[in-house]
Amino acid sequence: MYDWLTEHKIPLGIWLRDFVDLLTTHGQSVFDFISLVLGGLIGGFTAALLWVPPLLLIAIFALVAWLVHRSVGLVVFILGALLLVTNLGYWQATMETLSLVFCATFVCVVVGVPIGIAAAHRPWLYTGIRPILDLMQTIPTFVYLIPTLVLFGLGAVPGLISTVIFSIPAPIRLTHLGISSVPPALYEAGKAFGATKTQLLFKVELPHALPTIMAGITQCIMLSLSMVVIAALVGADGLGKPVVRALNSVNIAMGFEAGLAIVVLAIVLDRVCKRPERRSRKG
Amino acid sequence: MSAVEFRNIDIVFGADQKGALRLIDEGRTRDEILKATGAVLGAAGVSLSIERGEICVLMGLSGSGKSTILRAINRLNEVARGAVLVEHKGAMIDVARCDEATLRDIRMNTVSMVFQQFGLLPWRTVRDNVGFGLELRGTPAAERRRIVDEKLAMVGLTNWAEKYTNELSGGMQQRVGLARAFATDADILLMDEPFSALDPLIRDKLQDELLDLQRRIHKTIVFVSHDLDEALKLGNKIAIMEGGRIVQAGTAEDILLRPANAYVAEFVKHMNPLNVLRGTAVMRPAASLPRQGDQVVLDKSGRVKVTVDAQGRPIALDLDGRVGRLATADGEAGRIDDRLAFEADCIVAPVDLKLRAAIELKRHTDLPILLVDNLGCLAGLCDDDEIYRGLLRRLDG
Numbered sequence: 094m095y096d097w098l099t100e101h102k103i104p105l106g107i108w109l110r111d112f113v114d115l116l117t118t119h120g121q122s123v124f125d126f127i128s129l130v131l132g133g134l135i136g137g138f139t140a141a142l143l144w145v146p147p148l149l150l151i152a153i154f155a156l157v158a159w160l161v162h163r164s165v166g167l168v169v170f171i172l173g174a175l176l177l178v179t180n181l182g183y184w185q186a187t188m189e190t191l192s193l194v195f196c197a198t199f200v201c202v203v204v205g206v207p208i209g210i211a212a213a214h215r216p217w218l219y220t221g222i223r224p225i226l227d228l229m230q231t232i233p234t235f236v237y238l239i240p241t242l243v244l245f246g247l248g249a250v251p252g253l254i255s256t257v258i259f260s261i262p263a264p265i266r267l268t269h270l271g272i273s274s275v276p277p278a279l280y281e282a283g284k285a286f287g288a289t290k291t292q293l294l295f296k297v298e299l300p301h302a303l304p305t306i307m308a309g310i311t312q313c314i315m316l317s318l319s320m321v322v323i324a325a326l327v328g329a330d331g332l333g334k335p336v337v338r339a340l341n342s343v344n345i346a347m348g349f350e351a352g353l354a355i356v357v358l359a360i361v362l363d364r365v366c367k368r369p370e371r372r373s374r375k376g
Numbered sequence: 377m378s379a380v381e382f383r384n385i386d387i388v389f390g391a392d393q394k395g396a397l398r399l400i401d402e403g404r405t406r407d408e409i410l411k412a413t414g415a416v417l418g419a420a421g422v423s424l425s426i427e428r429g430e431i432c433v434l435m436g437l438s439g440s441g442k443s444t445i446l447r448a449i450n451r452l453n454e455v456a457r458g459a460v461l462v463e464h465k466g467a468m469i470d471v472a473r474c475d476e477a478t479l480r481d482i483r484m485n486t487v488s489m490v491f492q493q494f495g496l497l498p499w500r501t502v503r504d505n506v507g508f509g510l511e512l513r514g515t516p517a518a519e520r521r522r523i524v525d526e527k528l529a530m531v532g533l534t535n536w537a538e539k540y541t542n543e544l545s546g547g548m549q550q551r552v553g554l555a556r557a558f559a560t561d562a563d564i565l566l567m568d569e570p571f572s573a574l575d576p577l578i579r580d581k582l583q584d585e586l587l588d589l590q591r592r593i594h595k596t597i598v599f600v601s602h603d604l605d606e607a608l609k610l611g612n613k614i615a616i617m618e619g620g621r622i623v624q625a626g627t628a629e630d631i632l633l634r635p636a637n638a639y640v641a642e643f644v645k646h647m648n649p650l651n652v653l654r655g656t657a658v659m660r661p662a663a664s665l666p667r668q669g670d671q672v673v674l675d676k677s678g679r680v681k682v683t684v685d686a687q688g689r690p691i692a693l694d695l696d697g698r699v700g701r702l703a704t705a706d707g708e709a710g711r712i713d714d715r716l717a718f719e720a721d722c723i724v725a726p727v728d729l730k731l732r733a734a735i736e737l738k739r740h741t742d743l744p745i746l747l748v749d750n751l752g753c754l755a756g757l758c759d760d761d762e763i764y765r766g767l768l769r770r771l772d773g
Contacts (some may be wrong), residue, residue: 281489285483285489374701
């Protein structure tokens with residue numbers, strides 16, 4: 094019985110390989126196009142960040158943080174953190190990573206939020222996509238790194254795609270949660286005053302779900318950041334590259350510095366993205 | 377002319393509407409229908425007509441179907457069978473069957489609603505909440521602002537316009553709900569237990585304010601309540617519901633004095649009749665009083681008599697040959713000048729005098745009360761015996 098079982102192996106892997114082959118032979122132009130658009134997006138954004146003198150950009154970041162949060166401590170921390178990164182010589186890599194994270198988050202929001210809304214309105218759709226979302230978050234990243242590499246070539250784009258696959262479930266799930274937790278009374282209030290479906294979405298559902306969606310986006314940023322080293326494996330620029338290089342050459346100093354830069358960037362993003370306190374309210 | 381009319385409507389929640397309707401026709405109860413079809417009976421065979429400018433209270437215990445039929449008026453609930461006619465731009469529209477565009481027009485312009493849990497949008501300021509309906513309708517910002525300010529003044533929240541709704545107390549939040557409903561200037565106002573979530577004092581205050589507003593704006597108000605005191609206080613017409621059916625509809629007095637069945641009787645048993653009953657209900661009618669020519673005999677021994685003129689107006693009092701004095705009390709509250717009352721031998725009061733006021737007058741003056749209609753004609757007599765029978769609700773014997 095055991096022998097029979099092992100001798101008649103189901104060619105799952107082969108099927109998937111054939112499927113990817115099929116995609117590359119027939120859909121290459123589509124993937125080239127996607128590659129071009131995303132590559133342009135990420136390249137453009139990186140170039141823009143690097144075009145600004147580093148110290149000016151650091152000042153701008155600090156100013157934005159001040160305007161949003163009005164916290165001296167946070168501004169001092171951001172200044173210190175970014176100046177440290179510059180001092181260590183990772184400014185360019187940090188900006189490349191920042192660009193990758195932002196582009197991935199942008200794609201996740203543009204694709205994920207509408208999917209989340211659609212899923213909240215159609216329970217069957219959510220039942221359908223839930224296992225896919227689970228799969229996207231649990232399957233080891235390296236596994237889908239290979240086909241993305243084949244389909245999109247080496248560079249920032251496959252890194253971006255892998256990052257999106259890993260982090261898009263967060264905004265989808267949280268958008269779904271936010272929209273489907275709108276209290277029925279608010280729906281009825283909207284309907285009773287003659288709101289159309291679109292008005293209900295923009296004047297009732299989205300405002301109510303906004304805090305949850307924002308939490309989803311923050312989560313998405315953090316998840317994207319956790320993918321920088323993986324993205325570096327397929328050739329994406331950024332802070333992941335020195336980490337990979339340090340690993341290959343057993344360079345403790347370089348690995349530690351690059352790792353520290355990633356951590357610093359993560360903390361800065363987390364603090365800045367955290368929802369500012371709402372206007373003062375009674376409990 | 378009626379503003380809202382239910383014509384024999386059935387409302388069923390659940391998939392098997394046809395099966396449920398068949399069982400409704402067989403006269404089965406809600407439990408039997410639930411067991412047989414899995415569908416919940418919301419309302420069955422409801423017919424009710426609500427006149428323009430009237431406050432109609434739908435009343436019943438929870439689950440009796442009162443909110444269910446209220447929500448059929450703006451189609452938050454779908455009707456399985458029957459028609460819900462709403463007066464919209466001069467025509468009676470069947471809300472249950474009209475197209476989406478008409479429905480939206482009705483919701484935006486003709487029917488507005490106040491919710492039990494207020495249904496306010498917490499991310500908006502008071503001002504933006506009140507303007508919500510106008511915003512959906514596409515009213516320009518300047519005009520919206522003007523209307524909102526006007527409505528905020530109406531409910532006394534002018535100084536709170538820029539606050540968020542969760543900074544307000546429950547009573548204030550519901551005032552915002554009222555202002556929002558008034559803002560679209562709809563003729564028909566649906567109020568789904570609007571004051572039930574508030575504490576008793578605030579509830580009482582808002583009821584008074586609503587009555588006060590209604591005297592000025594004359595809307596058609598359909599009001600859902602599980603509180604009989606509230607129903608009797610507010611309603612020109614009261615419909616009592618049980619198990620999805622209307623068991624009695626009529627005026628407060630009707631329901632109090634002539635309960636249609638044991639359920640209604642149980643409901644009104646502990647009711648305080650003082651504020652509900654009026655002279656008309658408790659008095660001994662003039663026609664049943666013994667007459668001697670142009671004199672009407674008021675007491676059993678036949679010694680107290682009142683003389684009426686050709687139109688039936690009381691003009692003189694005869695106390696066993698002595699001439700008595702008549703004193704007039706005003707309004708349904710029965711106000712009377714103290715000195716006048718001291719010298720009088722009999723009080724003349726309007727026939728819609730409340731029972732509470734009659735007792736007050738009686739205690740104050742210890743005189744029999746003659747009730748006259750709005751033309752001044754003698755309508756009946758209200759003395760100790762009538763008052764006691766009114767309190768005991770034994771008016772037939």
